[in-house]
Amino acid sequence: MTIGTRIALGFAAVLLLTVGVAFVGWNSLSTYAERVDLASHTADLDTRLKSVRLEEARFVTERDAKAATNVPGMLDALQTEAQETRAALTEGEGRRLLDEVLSGIDGYRAAFANFVAQDGEAHARTASMETRARALREIAEKIGKQQSERYDLNMTSKRDADAELRHSMDTAERANRVIERVLEVRRQQSELRRNADEALADRIVAALDELVQTTDTVAKDLVGTNDEELAARIAGDSRAYHDTVKSLRGKGVAALTEAGVAIGLDEAARGVQERAVELQQNQAMVTEALSEASKYAQSEVNEAVMLRGLAMRLVQGAQSAMLGQRDFLLTGAADAKAMADAAVKEILGLAEQAGAVLVDQEGRALIAAITEAARAFDSEFASLSSAVAKQHEASAAMANASATVSGQVGRLVTLQRDDREAGRASAGMVIAVGAAVALILGMLMAWIIDRAITHPLHAMTGAMGRLAEGDLTVDIPGSDRKDELRNMAAAMTIFKDNALEMQRMEREREEMRIQIDADRRRTMNEFANGFEQAVSGVVMSLTESANSLGRDAQEMSSDAALTTAKSTAVATASQQATANVQTVAAAAEELSASIAEISRQLNASSATASGAADKAVQTNSIVEGLSLAAERIGQVVGLIGEIAEQTNLLALNATIEAARAGEAGKGFAVVATEVKNLAGQTAKATEEISAQVAEMQTATTSAVDAIRTISEAVTAISGTVTDIAHEMEQQGSATREIAQNVQQAAEGTQQVMRNIAEVTTAATKTGGAADAVLTASRTLATQADRLRGEVQGFLNKVRTA
Template identity: 40%
Template sequence: MTTSLRAFANLRTATKVYTGFGVTLALLVTLGAVSWSGLRSNDEALRSYAAQSDVTVTLGVADTALSDALGAAAEFLVVGTDGAANRFRATAGEFRRQLDKAAPAIGDSADRQAVEEIRGLERDFLTGFDRLVALRTERDGIVAEVVNTLGADIRRTLSDLVAAERQTGNLDRTVQAAGVSEKYLLVRVLVARFVTETKPEDLVRIRQDLAAVAADVEGEAKGWADSPGAAKRNEVLAKLPRYTAGIERIAAIAEEMAHVNADTLTRAGAQINGRIGAIRQNSTEVLKGLEISAATAVTAAERQGTAVTAAAVALGLLLAWMISRAITRPLGAITRAMGRLAEGDRSVQVDEGWRKDEIGALARALQVFKSNAEEMERMRKAQEAAERQAAEQRRATMIRMADTFETTVQGIVEAVASAAGGMHNAASTLSGTATDASERSLLVASASEEASANVQTVASATEELSASIAEIGQQVEISTRIAGQAVSDAEGADQTMRALVTAAEQIGQVVEIISGIAAQTNLLALNATIEAARAGEAGKGFAVVAGEVKALANQTAKATDEIQSKVQEIQQTTGGAQKAIGSIGQTIGRMSEIATTIAAAIEEQAAATREIASSVSQAAQGTEEVSRNIAGVSTAVSETGDAASRVHGTSEELAVEAERLRSEVRSFIATVRAA
């Protein structure tokens, strides 16, 4: 690299850019000045050319408007409608506006004089059309008043004349009157055609036919002065001169309108058209001269612009090469080095650090970035090793926690299952005892009924009293033993229910422990997921395991909720059973007291048969009391059986849930260990 290029490279980037753009802007200013000078000359030429073009175009539009006005005047001459008159005035106004628009831009004195002459001809043109309108209005009035109205009156008068002569029965006068009417109708047809076409031959025939009609009517009036149609003939003779005069005036108006159209409108229009053509011809010659001047100016501007542009392009290319060599090329090298460094290639070399501009600063910063990247790689490897060690520690912790959880929970589950089995056996025993007590109470009830029958028949069969009393004593003794056994069984069932309630409370505590463990496991799984996310790709497998552990913890929490619900149901059921068993114990105690009373009564009967009447009365009362108590015993025994059945079913459900809990715990422990 030469000394000059090295010095340029050491300049700050802003200085390089400002230098390049400054030179470029100077060239652009020079090019703009040259272009402005050429454009100014072209603008003046183009303005003159545009002004002359506007004159030519405007006069062309004015000429077209004049032609349209002549056409509208010719149309009005034929049809005489308001639409034709309005079109003439509109096109004449457009002609005047276009002429006023073109006049200020006309520079030639002869052309200005021609414009003034056109204005005078325009006034004659408009005056002639106004005369046409006035003549047409007069003509239309005569047509309406004379041709249409008066002509129709004459026709009706002739028709009345024919009708009057027909009523007299005079055929000659009728035929002559009809002939006159027919001639008049032919005259009206000719008049209608003349009004529309104004042919001279039609006017000649109209004059001849009207004279013939007048002569015929006048001859009839003189020859048949006393006829019924004389008045009608005189009326026709009075109206025909006015009708004829109206036709003559229409002919005169038509002739004058043709004269005005030919001598005023057509002549003025032709003169205006000729003068406009001359002005347009002069304008065309001026345009050709302006076109040559503009082409010469454009050629000169193109040459100057080409020279300046070539110099600007050459100098711009030189500056672009120098700036590219000083900025773009080293910047590209640094960009490629940054790309390789971003891809992980830390062997890349940074060679532009010697520069004193921004690129040199960027190269030195890239060198620092490279050093930091190497340090980050070393720290990343150390982090990965630490994360692997932490993962092993977390796995060992999870296994220890699973072992502890298995030891604690499995023992609790076994205790729950054992308690459920004991409750199941106690419920079975209680159910059997209740069944036996029910059967015994039936026997006691039967014996009581039999004793009552014996008491009723004691008067007639006193010899059977001893046997009956002995039988009653045996049955009472059996009832006493059964009642004692029932009391003992009820106390045992009550103790079993108490143990079952205690076991249910322990199960509830175990469920709370399991819920806490599940929540802690869920929290550990969440922490493991966070650690796995921090570990990145290396922690994806552990994140999956943590997710499974979290799902199992959620399942365990759900199962413990269900078990807690069942335990609450068991507690409610065992509480009811405990109350029922207490009631049974009280009832059996009362039954034992009654049996003792019966035994004392039997002993008194055996010792004092002489007091048999009093004893029989007491025995009757005792048997009635026994019957009532036996009924209560039967009801209590039935309730005991129902409660035992419910306890039996609840214990089976508890055993099933305990087995399910055991299975979930085993699955959870296996999953945690597998993780």
């Protein structure tokens, strides 16, 4: 199996383990997420219930018909979600709790329907009571008007007293209008809370403008009287009331209809009304005092004044009854009910008093109408009280049903939290075990790959180092392997064999050089000795006797023959030397070719090592990509942790708001606490996942370092082989230079052969020229001494060559 295949299989196994751990973690987190979603749906039940309660409160405070329509629809949505949540549950306890929740929703629905019905009944009774009170007031005003006319007709004789009385009556009338306008404004304010109408708000402001004008007039009229301070206070309170409403009107209708603001405005209006009633009562007493002061007036005038006072008190009673009814409708207080009952009794008493005076038919009819209206008002008020009591019962039933639903939802949330916690612990255990197994197997594979690759590479590197140092006895490891290292071992074996062959050829070349030098010296010595003998003999012959030229010529001919033979021997030796030199040249060329082949094999080995380094770099890139993927997983887990922190912060804020809400926020506080706990658990889970991803990144980094070490080792081997190839190229250059020198030596031996051939030719000619020598014997004798010196110098040079 090749090294690349081993590395690829090792990292494929690591990737498979990583994918396995990721799948196990994803499956566990998916199960945990399903439980979280179920808990979220359960928490939504309490949120929806609170929304229903808020809509109910809006209906109670504003009497908005839209709110009454919205509540049943919201209850239907709440019931549907509860049924869906029940269908998603498998355990019996959760289903039982949701059955109780559904039962509580049905109870709440029935109680709200009863509340709305009783509210309609209360409004019907209120409208009827307003009709009765308006009729009673109209009758009282009619009586007052009649008595005023009667009074006016009978006061012609007492204009001064009448003027004072009219002034008092005008003041009382203005006070009455103040009361009417205050009641009208309060009625309009109540209507504005039910129906936020811009035009109605404008009418309220206009009515208050008239109220301020009226109170200012009353204050001016009562300057210097006993009621001056009271009138001034009424005018000041009216103006403050007017300015407050006008300021709120500038902010919009919503500012006027806010519950707290509306109650404050109603209290201010009630204060103005009570002081106006006090002023009215004071003026009534003034009127009575003026009437009593006019004892001298006709009895008709006294009776008219008395009936006028009764009529005014009847109007006050009707106003007090309506004020008590509205206070009771707003607050349900017992004193408001007592106030309305007392006002009705007062009206009946006043009617009885007026009936004792009005004995005519029209008068009795008016008193009968007042009595009937007062009794009808009392009956309607009793029905209103019953409807309000039933509303309170329905409100209590809604509160009980809401508490039941909220409590059961809280217990269900607790149950699901325990189940979710168990699932989280199980998921964490599975992920931890899977990551530990993947880490152990990954480290084991990295160790196996390291043992299978780096150890043989270290052995190969050591062998290369010894070869580079010239140790040709080293054994080449890895020749029995079945991967790329076997090719490297084969290339190194060839390098070693070629180095040994070069060593052997170098020894042979040296021996051949020594042999050639010995042959050359021997040949030259023989040539010098022979030449010396020949020339010396000639010189001696020439010196001994020029007369024996014939014998000397004969000897000279013999010497020429000997010279020819020697020249032939020298030529033969030169030919042998030429053949030897050519053999050395051929061997040098073969050595150069072997060196070229070694260089080619080393270049192939270098290319193989470079390929292995490239594969290691590619594998390193893959593992680095795996490390980057693990880092991105860590970033996603960090994002989940940030979301959990934000959820925890939101849950904390929700808990604070629930605490501010008091009793109504307890259920929401439970849900907020559960969301906070869920955020904490999510943060812990993300921390564990981050730890596992960090371990995975550590293992991947170790693998990257190991592969980088392998790549560096292979690169070093490639560099070493390249250096060896370069040295072999230098050896090839040296061998080629040796071949050129040997070729030059061969050319020199050929030149010697040509010279020897010329010597042979000259010797032959010497034999032919023996006669000429004889003729020139005398000349030779003369030059004999000179020739001896020259020959001796020449021979010395030849011997030293």
